[in-house]
Amino acid sequence: MAASRVQVPKWVQPQTSKEKLDYIELANLDLSKFDDPTTRKELAKEFFTALTTTGFFTITNHGISKVDWDQQMDLAHEVMTMSPEEKKPYEVSCEDDSKGIYCGFKIAGGPGYHRAVDWFNMLLNDKVADRKVPPALAPYMSETRKIMHHVRDFVQHKLLILLAMSLELPEEDVLATHKRGECSSEYYRFSGYSPLTKEEKVKSRGLFMPGHADWGTFSILFSQTIAALQVLDYETGTFKWVEHVPYALIVNVGQGLELLTGGLYKATIHRVVTPPKDQEQELRVGLFYFSRPNDDYMMLPMASSPVLKRLGFDNPLDPEHIFNATEFLEAKKHGYMKPDFDVDKPKDATHVDDFRSGDRYGIAKPLVSYGPGSGIKVQ
Numbered sequence: 529m530a531a532s533r534v535q536v537p538k539w540v541q542p543q544t545s546k547e548k549l550d551y552i553e554l555a556n557l558d559l560s561k562f563d564d565p566t567t568r569k570e571l572a573k574e575f576f577t578a579l580t581t582t583g584f585f586t587i588t589n590h591g592i593s594k595v596d597w598d599q600q601m602d603l604a605h606e607v608m609t610m611s612p613e614e615k616k617p618y619e620v621s622c623e624d625d626s627k628g629i630y631c632g633f634k635i636a637g638g639p640g641y642h643r644a645v646d647w648f649n650m651l652l653n654d655k656v657a658d659r660k661v662p663p664a665l666a667p668y669m670s671e672t673r674k675i676m677h678h679v680r681d682f683v684q685h686k687l688l689i690l691l692a693m694s695l696e697l698p699e700e701d702v703l704a705t706h707k708r709g710e711c712s713s714e715y716y717r718f719s720g721y722s723p724l725t726k727e728e729k730v731k732s733r734g735l736f737m738p739g740h741a742d743w744g745t746f747s748i749l750f751s752q753t754i755a756a757l758q759v760l761d762y763e764t765g766t767f768k769w770v771e772h773v774p775y776a777l778i779v780n781v782g783q784g785l786e787l788l789t790g791g792l793y794k795a796t797i798h799r800v801v802t803p804p805k806d807q808e809q810e811l812r813v814g815l816f817y818f819s820r821p822n823d824d825y826m827m828l829p830m831a832s833s834p835v836l837k838r839l840g841f842d843n844p845l846d847p848e849h850i851f852n853a854t855e856f857l858e859a860k861k862h863g864y865m866k867p868d869f870d871v872d873k874p875k876d877a878t879h880v881d882d883f884r885s886g887d888r889y890g891i892a893k894p895l896v897s898y899g900p901g902s903g904i905k906v907q
């Protein structure tokens with residue numbers, strides 16, 4: 529069977545930028561240290577440090593082979609380079625979109641969507657068993673499902689155990705917050721960021737995605753060669769570039785984990801900007817997995833954690849708004865906890881931010897401090 533499949537065209541990623549960029553220093557968690565109890569303890573300490581400083585880190589020895597990794601990159605490139613007409617039959621329907629079921633390509637030119645940003649979402653827990661996917665991807669869905677579930681059941685699983693260790697909680701209590709099949713918005717995503725025209729660049733302030741925090745627990749990105757991702761450095765209060773690490777996963781903390789830890793592990797502010805000059809005309813292809821709590825999980829601090837108690841992070845961050853995970857996503861879609869972080873790229877008087885068209889919560893303040901020196905200093 530496999531021999532008769534159409535071979536996925538090999539995609540050679542663009543060269544890394546030669547420009548001297550101000551990169552942020554990220555910790556690396558080597559998951560090969562997980563199996564031995566002694567080195568696992570070290571890893572839990574490294575996890576704690578990474579999550580109380582930048583909230584961004586890389587992962588190596590994640591169990592995805594180079595062959596499988598490259599195949600996913602090739603598939604993502606094939607899917608993201610389909611024409612708008614070819615993509616159309618696989619767009620999320622307006623009905624599903626309004627119900628929060630976001631599967632397939634985003635609606636081209638829909639409200640709040642940046643034209644140059646394109647996504648293809650695959651649900652990990654898809655209620656539709658035989659959902660149609662583009663022809664280039666269809667013969668490779670079993671491999672693709674294997675990878676997305678590996679990221680969930682191997683990488684995320686280990687991160688949740690490290691989370692339990694770092695909070696001195698029983699691991700089964702933490703694992704129960706992310707039960708298999710209990711989250712309807714757990715996605716694996718291919719993304720494509722097309723080069724901006726001169727006009728688009730001015731209109732968007734050179735931002736593909738403005739500064740924001742993701743809403744889930746962990747966002748896990750497959751590192752790729754085009755520099756565009758920036759992270760807010762709490763030491764300086766400025767955005768710094770994230771450097772490509774071949775075959776490493778890049779992880780950032782989302783607001784879900786911030787709420788579950790009362791702000792100890794705060795969500796990291798990041799954005800996607802125009803790549804440096806020598807990569808500006810390239811399509812930036814991305815691969816992501818978004819980790820999220822169970823739909824009905826209440827987004828409150830895991831108050832039985834001795835660590836959260838000891839450090840004073842055991843209270844709800846926003847007692848006025850207590851949501852479960854589904855309600856929190858809905859609130860996020862309508863502007864909850866979405867301040868403007870791109871103060872270094874001021875808007876002119878005529879600027880209209882399409883992303884804010886459906887906001888109910890207005891320009892909300894973040895629940896934790898993100899200013900210079902706001903990294904949490906604990907031993």
Ligand SMILES: [Fe+2]
Pocket residue numbers: 740741742747798
């Ligand atoms: Fe993000």
